[in-house]
Amino acid sequence: MKKWLSLSTLCVVLLIGGCNTGNDQQEPKEEVNGEDTQEDPSTEQTPEDEDAEQEGEDEGVQNNEDFLAVEDEFTKDFLVETEVEPGFHQMRGKLDGFEMLIPENGIISDLLHDIENDKAETVIFTFNNHLEKKQYNVKLMYQSQYSGDWKQNYLNVFKDEVGFDGEYEYAEANGLEIYHESYEDEDEYGPVLKYFSYLFSKHRNQAISYEFIAVCQGGEDCTQSLEEEAEIAEKLMYSIRLLDQ
Template identity: 75%
Template sequence: MKKWLRISALCTVLLIGGCNTANDQQEPEEEVNGEETEEDPSTEQTPEDDDAEQEGEDEGVENNEDFLAVEDEFTKEFLVSTDVEPGFHQMRGKLDGFEMLIPENGIISDLLHDIENDAVETLIYTFNNHSEKKLYDVKIVYRNQYPEDLKQSYLDVFKRANNFEGEYEYAEVNDLEMYYGSFEDEDEYGPYLKYFGYLFLIESNQSISFSFTAMCQGKEECNISLTEEAGIAEKLMYSIRLIDS
């Protein structure tokens, strides 16, 4: 995994707690049709990002006792409903283009939120499972319109951005076409899981990309289970609704 992803996630949490370390990593570039571009193969540019506790049958997420979404001033601006199910709130993007679940200890940093031309919204939120020494990083990029003829290019660039060499799985859920994949790996910090998907609204040219990373907190040893962590990722991704305006 690229170091900037882990650094951005860790520093988001540290910044909330008073860390004065900044993430100065630059976003990677890709090539589409012979031209350099970022994750978005059109001319739009966005900043690259680029515990699970069982409550009965539910996939609730352990509280971070230090930081809760309802107590963080910036995160509260996104919440439209609290306690929609154990351990989760409902959030909506500021462009009013999408809604999804966010863990009750998920924190959105204003440093990692951006809106470009009232058309593209990028946000990253993080949450912890302190008892299991795990950190979770979720990146969302919403576009209120994408060129239909560039749909495959979006998918190809997104796959490369996630260092994925396999084939997407496909599903249709919530009026969305979902192309998604996942893999486990390890770097100098320990094991991690990547789970990601590109979602397109069937009835209009709206799209959203979803990137989820589960990793060990700092250099602490922890157990990253593909089944367990992918279950959290799927719950979040499958909760996404695009709002047809």
């Protein structure tokens, strides 16, 4: 399980870094060539300046600003309705197979979005809670057709992929059969929550897997509550609708 957590955390960090680059928010770093330079006294940092700079670096995960879904060129093409409720938009997959809520600061990665044979689609989006120094990663894998005889195989393989060896909880909602569970652990950055589910349409051979990862990025300044993070995970999960095609 620890190996999976390390890989997942690395994926989240790389993903956010890619989103930042795509939104042109990174500032170029000044290179030093080893030559002595004469500093302008007016630009010399005081201890107070250094303290303020350190405080700024400690805020947020990558920077101090959110990237908004409606402002991101790739993400906004998925939005079908904005501000459906405070803090959330409605998004739809490119195969028109599913809809769900996405936080207003959720960013869909163009690098990791994939459509296979017009039958399967992978969507990954991330969002941050800068105040609490948390980072969230959501991965969806939609299938427009699957064999009902293989449902249990799908569930077993999915458990192996997420590193879980227990039993699923079962629920029904929105015309879906939902198999879900969660666990929490720690990695080198702090607590990690994993919430995951497989959702099958009760009326059509459609299915979608859902993975939600909450990662602390603030060290001792960041705490995770399984119950509180699960509420966010379940809000997004229960907003999923599989659409007629």
